[in-house]
Amino acid sequence: DAKTTQPNSMESNEEEPVHLPCNHSTISGTDYIHWYRQLPSQGPEYVIHGLTSNVNNRMASLAIAEDRKSSTLILHRATLRDAAVYYCIPYNAGGTSYGKLTFGQGTILTVHP
């Protein structure tokens, strides 16, 4: 499994953009990059995923480096509800992975009013 490195914690102010980095230098060519977040006292929830191209959805944007060794989750305007632990997860879309998710320590995002 590819290893990931994320900052332990980050802080932001409400209404400001947040860039959450993830290093995944050992990612394989068939691994997608999935992001999940876990709000306090809840189970994780899916945020976004991508392979090579940048991706946007209603929750966030995902910018993937050209060499695929890193990616950045972008929250365009942080709200208090975005305070959570964010996980970057290489997702093996082949073989016998069966869609298993391997969670690292993630980044604790604090949003200040």
Place this chain on the structure above:
Amino acid sequence: DVKVTQSSRYLVKRTGEKVFLECVQDMDHENMFWYRQDPGLGLRLIYFSYDVKMKEKGDIPEGYSVSREKKERFSLILESASTNQTSMYLCASSPPWVMNTEAFFGQGTRLTVV
């Protein structure tokens, strides 16, 4: 809305008891997973199932077993609960991996073994 429902939010059991944690999903998903989450250790996969009656060990299966008799239901069994199994348990479901789509998690069961 997609729902993964875990039978209990909080549970207190005695050492040596047999404990059943139940998980039900309503999206007709093939895959189901059990994780535990501990401070400093993150989420770790215990067992998963990719079809009815099929099961595979995850990273920390010792002390646990699972049962999947129906597609929508995945049970985690602690044969003889021990204090080191005090943890938050999270169930998840997802379509087959080939769809490369999201997994859905339940709210979690906080189990305390005394």
